[in-house]
Amino acid sequence: MSQKHPVIAVTGSSGAGTTFVKRAFEHIFFREKITAAVVEGDSFHSVTRTEFKQRSAVETNFSHFGPEANDFHSLEALFKSYGETGSGKKRYYLHNDAEAAHHQKRLAAMGVTCAAGSGEFTPWEDTEQNTDILFYEGLHGLVKDITPDQKYGGYDVAKYVDLGIGVVPSVNLEWIQKISRDHAERGYSPEATVDTIMRRMPDYINHITPQFSRTHINFQRVPTVDTSNPFIARDIPTADESFVIIRFADPKRFNVDFPFLLSMIHDSFMSRRNSIVVPGGKMVLAMELILNPIIHDMIESRNKA
Numbered sequence: 001m002s003q004k005h006p007v008i009a010v011t012g013s014s015g016a017g018t019t020f021v022k023r024a025f026e027h028i029f030f031r032e033k034i035t036a037a038v039v040e041g042d043s044f045h046s047v048t049r050t051e052f053k054q055r056s057a058v059e060t061n062f063s064h065f066g067p068e069a070n071d072f073h074s075l076e077a078l079f080k081s082y083g084e085t086g087s088g089k090k091r092y093y094l095h096n097d098a099e100a101a102h103h104q105k106r107l108a109a110m111g112v113t114c115a116a117g118s119g120e121f122t123p124w125e126d127t128e129q130n131t132d133i134l135f136y137e138g139l140h141g142l143v144k145d146i147t148p149d150q151k152y153g154g155y156d157v158a159k160y161v162d163l164g165i166g167v168v169p170s171v172n173l174e175w176i177q178k179i180s181r182d183h184a185e186r187g188y189s190p191e192a193t194v195d196t197i198m199r200r201m202p203d204y205i206n207h208i209t210p211q212f213s214r215t216h217i218n219f220q221r222v223p224t225v226d227t228s229n230p231f232i233a234r235d236i237p238t239a240d241e242s243f244v245i246i247r248f249a250d251p252k253r254f255n256v257d258f259p260f261l262l263s264m265i266h267d268s269f270m271s272r273r274n275s276i277v278v279p280g281g282k283m284v285l286a287m288e289l290i291l292n293p294i295i296h297d298m299i300e301s302r303n304k305a
Contacts, residue, residue: 004305005086006298007079007134007160009141011041011215012167013065013174013208021167021219022137024287028295029133037127039078041138042093046071049119056199063200065139065208067152072143079160082127082134092122132299142166142211158214163294166215170222173237175230194231216253217290220245221280242280245271246290254294264289 010021029036047055047069055069056062063069074089081088094100100117107114107122114122127134142158145151158164169177175197182188182196212218221244223237248256251274261276262268265286268278278286 003162003301005083005134006162006302007083007136008163008165008295009079009136009157009161010165010167011136011139011141011143011211013139013204021165021287022135024284024291025135025295028288028292029135032292032296032299034132034295034299035128035130036133036135037082037090037131039090039127039134039136039138040093041136041140042095043091043121044071044075044138044140045069045093045121048121061199061202063196063203065200065203067145067155067207070140072140072145072155072157073153075140075143076155076157076160078127079134079136079157083160083162086131087129088127088134089124090127091124094118094120094122132302133295139208140211142214143207144210144214146206146210158211162298164211164215164217165291166212166218166220168212168218168220170220170227172227172230173221173223173242176227176233177236179230179233180236190231216249218245218247219283219287220247221283239280239283244278244280244283244286245275246278246286247272247275249274254297256290261286261289 008025010025012021025036028034045052045064052062052064052069059068078088078090092099092103094103094116095118097118100120103116103122104114107125112123112125116122140157142161142164144156144158145154178197179190179193182193183190188196221242223242225237225241227233227237248254251258258270258276262270265276265278265282268276268282268286271277276286
């Protein structure tokens with residue numbers, strides 16, 4: 001971990017809503033005048049879209065959740081390097097033709113040739129200079145090789161994270177969100193998305209879920225409507241149809257003022273000594289009340305260091 005060059009990681013599985021949390025951080029960074037080096041988790045996949053399709057067609061449980069389809073060692077190296085020097089190597093995964101054209105033009109202006117297209121990666125490059133913080137958003141911000149024989153090389157990404165945030169909806173809600181998103185944004189049928197969920201279940205259990213025991217704060221949205229069969233649900237439960245459970249691994253570490261939070265967030269309550277429950281519609285307010293002071297203190301410590 002680093003006081004001078006802090007690393008923040010927001011992690012959650014596909015469809016969990018990490019992008020929503022990313023926007024909350026962007027608002028905080030803007031208000032606090034913080035310059036962040038932003039890293040997308042997709043950029044640390046180890047296979048292109050074409051290679052993924054080829055391998056998943058013959059490897060039963062090959063998925064983006066597991067180490068076989070990711071470069072966790074490069075992600076670990078980035079976090080370690082940034083914490084030590086304020087710099088490291090990153091790249092971009094090109095989701096579509098528009099992104100490919102944008103990065104080709106950007107790199108050309110820097111004198112770098114990029115022939116990568118949609119579903120491929122840009123060349124490795126240094127993170128931006130003179131940034132205050134590294135901000136990661138994706139699937140594997142706190143991943144660690146926990147196999148007994150360190151089967152995958154003994155990586156430990158979580159070791160270098162100063163603030164780890166987990167975004168963890170109840171699993172049925174997560175599936176409802178993914179099925180809906182994949183259909184609306186990618187044109188996948190519900191049946192195709194269910195096949196994906198089934199294929200990557202071993203990696204979900206072994207590599208995604210354990211991360212939420214290493215996070216410093218978890219935000220878990222729990223619906224108050226029936227989601228018992230997520231595979232036939234037609235609507236995603238709204239924020240007002242849910243509660244958010246916010247769990248702190250160690251409240252003392254961040255000087256969490258629970259009485260203040262309870263007074264500021266109407267209808268919130270404590271469920272355990274380290275957990276507060278807030279109405280789903282107050283999630284953004286809760287995030288800002290909790291995270292803004294933490295990030296402010298991190299920057300103050302950085303400046304002093």
